[in-house]
Amino acid sequence: MTGLLIPDEGKVRVLGFDVSKDWKKLSKYIGVALANERTLYWKLTGLENLEIFAGLYGVKKGKRKALEILEKLNLVHVKDKLVEEYSSGMRRKLLLAKATIHNPKILFLDEILNGLDPKSYLKIIEFLEELNQNGITIVLISHALHDLPPKARLIVMKDGRIVLDDKLSKFKLDESIKIKATINGKEVERIVSREELNETLMELTESGAENVQIERDDLYSILRRILDG
Incomplete structure (x- = not known):
């Protein structure tokens, strides 16, 4: 270019x-x-x-x-x-x-x-x-x-092809929360909104979740999921 x-x-x-x-x-x-x-x-x-x-x-x-x-x-x-x-x-x-x-x-x-x-x-x-x-x-x-x-346009490429093209504002990073836990020896991860947090924690607890960790979801994590998907 x-x-x-x-x-x-x-x-x-x-x-x-x-x-x-x-x-x-x-x-x-x-x-x-x-x-x-x-x-x-x-x-x-x-x-x-x-x-x-x-x-x-x-x-x-x-x-x-x-x-x-x-x-x-x-x-x-x-x-x-x-x-x-x-x-x-x-x-x-x-x-x-x-x-x-x-x-x-x-x-x-x-x-x-x-x-x-x-x-x-x-x-x-x-x-x-x-x-x-x-x-x-x-x-x-x-x-x-x-x-x-936030108004910046994000374009992500993988193997020479565009896999993501959108505004940063769409990701609403301040509203996303990442929950990590272990259920029956298997690691699980959930991405939820603030409103969904308590309900999701209750569901995980009832499922026998252990080692529950709560983190703010970030752009790097989102991109890793897209590129690994």
């Missing part, structure tokens, strides 16, 4: 462009950030990096734009520090700043949230929400799914 790899078969179109044929044209309208990429200039400062990429994209008033993004990502205090001295979280945010310097229409992010400290994680989520509210489509590939906005 970003033009970095040529499809083995079939076609990919993004914003009306054939990715294989029109990659150069498409590149003006998309931003890409990969968690492990090494496209930053480590011997330059964060601000100098963004000024270079702003120039490559023909961004007017590139320095001002760079400073605005650095401010939003809490990096302005290290704008004059060499990138090689940045923490991994700082470099991750700088990659995101680089990918958005030219105001893309679509932002592709691959595992950009992995391995971040909680503060950096939430700051990036906040930044992405603001971009989305301003009309930028965000395609995020990630194993970290907590604290994403």
Whole structure:
């Protein structure tokens, strides 16, 4: 979808462009950030990096734009520090700043949230929400799914096929409860709403349930059930 790899078969179109044929044209309208990429200039400062990429994209008033993004990502205090001295979280945010310097229409992010400290994680989520509210489509590939906005669309793939495509809000995670127990030596698991909790516990007790555990159901558990099913 970003033009970095040529499809083995079939076609990919993004914003009306054939990715294989029109990659150069498409590149003006998309931003890409990969968690492990090494496209930053480590011997330059964060601000100098963004000024270079702003120039490559023909961004007017590139320095001002760079400073605005650095401010939003809490990096302005290290704008004059060499990138090689940045923490991994700082470099991750700088990659995101680089990918958005030219105001893309679509932002592709691959595992950009992995391995971040909680503060950096939430700051990036906040930044992405603001971009989305301003009309930028965000395609995020990630194993970290907590604290994403409820309106986010979740697409799960297994063996090259889409097995789930829905809004996060549909899962109603705050209302789901997981009950684990052992009945006659066999482990059982029930997913219930808060309203069903007492009745289900009574049924399990009458069935001779032991080692009853009550947990809040989470998105990761739901996805595991879908992928294992």
